[in-house]
Amino acid sequence: MHADLVPRSTPRRWAVAGTAVLLLAGCTSAAPEQSLPDPAPGCPAGRAAPAADRPVVSLEFRLDDDRRTVTGTEALTLTPDLPVDELWFRLVPNAPQSSPNRLHVDAVRGPDVTGGEHVDASAAEGSPGGLYRVDLRETVPAGRPVSVELDFTLRLTTERTPAGFDRFGVDEDVTWWASGSPLLTWEPGVGWARDPFVEVSGETTAAAAADTTVSVSVPGDLVVLMTGAQETPRAEAGGRQVWTSHDPVAREVSVAVGAFETATVRTGATAVTAGVLPGSGTSADELAAETVEAIRLLEGRLGAFPHPTLTVPLVEDGEDGGGEEYSSSILLGSADSGLVVHEVAHMWFYGMVGNSQFRDPWLDEAFASFAETVAPDGHTHEEDLDLPGDVGGPMTDFADQDDYESRVYGKGAAALEAAREAAGADAFDAALRCYVDRQAWTIARPPDVARALADLPEAVDVLVRAGALDRRDAEAVAD
Numbered sequence: 001m002h003a004d005l006v007p008r009s010t011p012r013r014w015a016v017a018g019t020a021v022l023l024l025a026g027c028t029s030a031a032p033e034q035s036l037p038d039p040a041p042g043c044p045a046g047r048a049a050p051a052a053d054r055p056v057v058s059l060e061f062r063l064d065d066d067r068r069t070v071t072g073t074e075a076l077t078l079t080p081d082l083p084v085d086e087l088w089f090r091l092v093p094n095a096p097q098s099s100p101n102r103l104h105v106d107a108v109r110g111p112d113v114t115g116g117e118h119v120d121a122s123a124a125e126g127s128p129g130g131l132y133r134v135d136l137r138e139t140v141p142a143g144r145p146v147s148v149e150l151d152f153t154l155r156l157t158t159e160r161t162p163a164g165f166d167r168f169g170v171d172e173d174v175t176w177w178a179s180g181s182p183l184l185t186w187e188p189g190v191g192w193a194r195d196p197f198v199e200v201s202g203e204t205t206a207a208a209a210a211d212t213t214v215s216v217s218v219p220g221d222l223v224v225l226m227t228g229a230q231e232t233p234r235a236e237a238g239g240r241q242v243w244t245s246h247d248p249v250a251r252e253v254s255v256a257v258g259a260f261e262t263a264t265v266r267t268g269a270t271a272v273t274a275g276v277l278p279g280s281g282t283s284a285d286e287l288a289a290e291t292v293e294a295i296r297l298l299e300g301r302l303g304a305f306p307h308p309t310l311t312v313p314l315v316e317d318g319e320d321g322g323g324e325e326y327s328s329s330i331l332l333g334s335a336d337s338g339l340v341v342h343e344v345a346h347m348w349f350y351g352m353v354g355n356s357q358f359r360d361p362w363l364d365e366a367f368a369s370f371a372e373t374v375a376p377d378g379h380t381h382e383e384d385l386d387l388p389g390d391v392g393g394p395m396t397d398f399a400d401q402d403d404y405e406s407r408v409y410g411k412g413a414a415a416l417e418a419a420r421e422a423a424g425a426d427a428f429d430a431a432l433r434c435y436v437d438r439q440a441w442t443i444a445r446p447p448d449v450a451r452a453l454a455d456l457p458e459a460v461d462v463l464v465r466a467g468a469l470d471r472r473d474a475e476a477v478a479d
């Protein structure tokens with residue numbers, strides 16, 4: 001998600017009007033669980049569980065009656081696996097690509113807290129800064145929980161941001177914000193991710209999966225579609241409603257508030273709720289059916305969908321629309337079916353198998369683009385294999401937007417497609433499921449990919465030639 005674009009050669013839409021969609025929805029919801037081959041030798045028998053000592057986050061948002069000011073409080077507890085002197089938060093709305101949206105930390109408190117400060121980190125000019133540092137009274141040793149509360153104000157703009165379709169937006173009957181609160185940037189085993197923001201429009205966060213509860217107070221009878229399993233809203237004074245949700249493994253949170261018409265369709269163990277705005281060219285039923293079909297196709301390749309719920313608000317339906325993936329929620333600026341497959345694939349790659357989007361952007365974007373080929377008429381990227389430059393490398397490596405997209409999305413997906421062909425589809429798919437199961441709810445690194453492919457040297461060779469994997473990493477794992 002950097003506002004993922006609609007895949008360049010747009011595949012034919014699967015969703016068709018009327019009864020066909022209803023039939024599709026009915027049939028998928030009743031379909032038996034798909035069975036995958038037994039795991040290969042050396043693979044985990046099941047998926048890794050999330051860490052018991054992962055961060056616990058509580059987010060309270062209040063959308064003002066102006067529908068473009070969000071105030072909130074974030075309470076969290078981190079149990080660090082390394083000693084910490086400070087806590088660091090990333091203020092994503094202050095990135096150059098999302099200017100002039102603004103996030104300001106108004107107050108910070110906690111038993112170990114002495115104060116806090118905004119830090120520039122190459123954020124947009126005029127913003128309070130891209131990072132926020134919380135100072136602690138003394139070093140907190142590994143294994144001791146530290147708790148903090150932050151009050152914040154998010155100001156959203158109706159202006160088009162440099163990102164185009166963005167994770168923040170206000171329109172006539174909808175307001176949405178994702179990564180709209182201070183984001184704890186703790187990478188277990190590594191420490192704080194204090195990466196600078198870049199001009200290239202792409203994600204740059206690294207966040208541990210966290211046990212997250214969210215509440216959102218909204219004016220009137222607006223509908224909320226967000227991260228997590230949602231409860232029925234309750235009435236609040238002033239003609240407002242409060243919506244709540246819980247996601248035990250959220251890295252980041254998305255919230256969309258609007259005059260949504262919704263439809264819920266079940267597939268396997270997952271309930272998909274799609275929402276569209278009045279006047280949309282797509283119905284909620286169609287969008288839910290399209291999403292369910294994407295889940296079924298991807299489960300056939302990658303194993304069970306990672307969440308019990310998925311919300312899919314279509315907040316725009318424009319020609320330059322894209323998508324933004326969040327934990328158990330996807331913001332859509334287009335109902336294009338290829339885009340829906342890409343965003344649903346991110347629930348495995350980024351949502352479940354996490355990565356530093358600054359350090360290793362290919363670990364989510366190349367894999368999600370590669371996954372587009374699960375659709376019978378899905379977009380292949382094979383023509384991009386010979387594009388110049390390495391697939392791997394951090395966000396500071398890319399000369400411009402085109403360089404980033406062609407190397408990470410295009411060439412990255414092409415390299416994974418070629419690696420699958422070189423190793424044989426069944427063997428590659430089994431190794432990919434191993435990778436997904438072993439790295440579930442962690443922040444993966446390229447050597448983890450090399451380890452999963454250690455018995456498939458043909459695949460490793462392809463990824464090394466494309467500059468995705470480093471030869472030394474691959475050799476160290478093979479030894």
Ligand SMILES: [Zn+2]
Pocket residue numbers: 001002004342346364365368
């Ligand atoms: Zn993407």
